[in-house]
Amino acid sequence: MLTILLQAAAPGGGMSQFLLIGAIFIVFYFFIMRPQQKKAKDQRKFRDELKRGMQVVTIGGLHGRILSIDEDAVWLEIDKGIKLKFDKVAIARESASKVAATTETVNS
Structure with missing residues (x-):
């Protein structure tokens, strides 16, 4: 008990x-x-x-410039004459080299 x-x-x-x-x-x-x-x-x-002409990086790490934007796709120019189509969700961020170049011109 x-x-x-x-x-x-x-x-x-x-x-x-x-x-x-x-x-x-x-x-x-x-x-x-x-x-x-x-x-x-x-x-x-x-x-x-996203706008035409932006330098971006995809989720796979591919750098390119936006040529055109559709409803759910983006055409990137990777190099002169090389164009690839990606889904919008594959665009991860703006390219760091583009951001760094912009800040260097501002600081000069």
């Missing part, structure tokens, strides 16, 4: 476990989910603002 009483849960223990699980969910949301949503929103905004 004594062992059964010793195994019984302490009163109020369920509430503290519930609060702990809630705190874990809040931390998970603010440190994992929210930053990913912000990054996806920024990436979507960048893709919507």
Whole structure:
């Protein structure tokens, strides 16, 4: 009989476990989910603002200049006479060499 009483849960223990699980969910949301949503929103905004002539880098690391933009595709000129078609979602960022050249001309 004594062992059964010793195994019984302490009163109020369920509430503290519930609060702990809630705190874990809040931390998970603010440190994992929210930053990913912000990054996806920024990436979507960048893709919507693509313009002809921009120097960009694809998710595969290919550098090129935008020739034309369709509804969901982008034509890139990789080298003189070499044109490739990519989905818009394959464009990762603006080329760092283009950004660096712009800042060098501003600083000069």
